Amino acid sequence: MDTKAAQYLLRYHGSGIAADGQFGPATRSAVISFQTTRGLTADGTIGAQTWPHLIVSVSQGSTGEAVKAAQTQLNAYGAGTPVDGQFGPVTNSAVRSYQSSHGLTVDGVVGPQTWQSLLGTNGADSGGGGAPSGYSLPLARSAVPRSDYAAPHYGTTPAIDLIVSYVPAYAIKSGVVDHYNSETCGIGIRLLQSDGSRFVYCHLSARFVADGVQVAAAGTRIATTGDTGNSGAPHLHVEIRTSDGVAHCPQGYLLAIYDGRTPPTFGSLPTSGCTTA
Numbered sequence: 001m002d003t004k005a006a007q008y009l010l011r012y013h014g015s016g017i018a019a020d021g022q023f024g025p026a027t028r029s030a031v032i033s034f035q036t037t038r039g040l041t042a043d044g045t046i047g048a049q050t051w052p053h054l055i056v057s058v059s060q061g062s063t064g065e066a067v068k069a070a071q072t073q074l075n076a077y078g079a080g081t082p083v084d085g086q087f088g089p090v091t092n093s094a095v096r097s098y099q100s101s102h103g104l105t106v107d108g109v110v111g112p113q114t115w116q117s118l119l120g121t122n123g124a125d126s127g128g129g130g131a132p133s134g135y136s137l138p139l140a141r142s143a144v145p146r147s148d149y150a151a152p153h154y155g156t157t158p159a160i161d162l163i164v165s166y167v168p169a170y171a172i173k174s175g176v177v178d179h180y181n182s183e184t185c186g187i188g189i190r191l192l193q194s195d196g197s198r199f200v201y202c203h204l205s206a207r208f209v210a211d212g213v214q215v216a217a218a219g220t221r222i223a224t225t226g227d228t229g230n231s232g233a234p235h236l237h238v239e240i241r242t243s244d245g246v247a248h249c250p251q252g253y254l255l256a257i258y259d260g261r262t263p264p265t266f267g268s269l270p271t272s273g274c275t276t277a
Contacts, residue, residue: 003027005076005119006046008069009054010034019068055115059108062087070110073118074098102217103134103174117217135257136170136219138201138238143167149254152275158239158247159274160254162225165234168208169223171215172199172238172257177222179211185237186229189222191215196243197266203231242266249274 007019007027015030028044035042038053046054056066064085071083071091079094092108099106102117110118137149144162153159171191178198180188185202189209192198205226209215215222227234240250248269256263 005069005072006031006054008065008072009056012056012065012069013054019065051115051119052112055112055119057109057111057115058087059110060087060089060092067091070095070115070118077118101133102219104216113216116215117220132257132260132262134173134218135263136172137254137257138162138169138172138199138236139164139167139225140170141258146255146258149258150251150275152251152273153249156272157274158249158271160238160250162236162238163233164225164236165227166205167225168221169201169204169225169236171218171220171222172254173218174215174220175199177207177209177211177213177215179207182229184230186231187226188229191222198241200237200239200241202237202239203228203235240266240269246271251275 003023004019004021007017010017010027010030011019013034015034017026017030031046031050032042032044034054035050040049040053058067058070067087068083068085071081074081074094075083077098079098081091081094095110095114096106096108099114104114104117139162143164148162149160151160153161173191173193175191175193178190178192180190180200182188187204187207189201189204189207190198191201201223203226204223205228206224207222208224209222225234225236238250240248240253242248248266248271250269251274252269253263
């Protein structure tokens with residue numbers, strides 16, 4: 001999320017803060033004021049509960065601060081759109097190009113799904129960075145080296161542990177969010193696929209999306225990693241399970257994404273061993 005985009009949206013809703021890209025005391029105070037007037041938890045943090053109230057749908061012909069917010073966020077993905085508050089043909093083209101490349105409905109409208117995608121990822125470093133279309137790494141490419149995706153899991157569990165501390169986690173593919181909790185997993189998310197298979201994320205400190213939400217695009221932020229459940233130390237645990245509940249080793253799948261290749265089918269992944277040549 002670009003702080004300047006958030007500031008433009010706060011300005012649209014009547015705040016007098018400067019859109020300077022610095023999340024300082026004035027911006028935090030503006031967020032708390034916005035949250036208070038809408039009956040939200042006034043914690044000064046722009047998270048999953050605040051974004052739906054803050055965003056504004058804009059399309060060709062729209063003008064003002066909300067358009068500047070959309071233009072700013074589009075530019076985080078290399079659009080090169082002038083931040084002038086005018087939703088004209090250039091911005092319309094940038095929106096449609098973004099929607100097409102992120103698997104969204106190409107309608108030129110920056111509505112809830114497009115906003116979710118724009119705000120839930122952080123550009124080329126969000127886990128895409130060369131990933132094939134429709135797929136993303138679960139962490140920013142800069143978070144861990146390629147070798148971590150090839151490492152075997154501790155013990156015999158068909159899974160992978162990525163050693164990070166309290167960083168954003170992203171949707172590997174589009175899917176439906178299923179909030180999941182267990183003594184072992186701690187705070188978790190199952191990202192359900194249409195065939196009943198799922199990606200499982202464990203040991204989270206917080207979820208970034210509501211239960212039952214359709215995540216429209218790979219690379220959308222869905223959580224923050226943590227140390228909950230039977231963890232031992234902060235890290236992200238990732239599993240891939242087919243519709244029959246069988247866990248398959250995710251190493252080859254994630255390495256393919258890392259290398260820019262279309263990943264193999266879930267069923268072709270091994271269910272034990274979990275090492276990659």
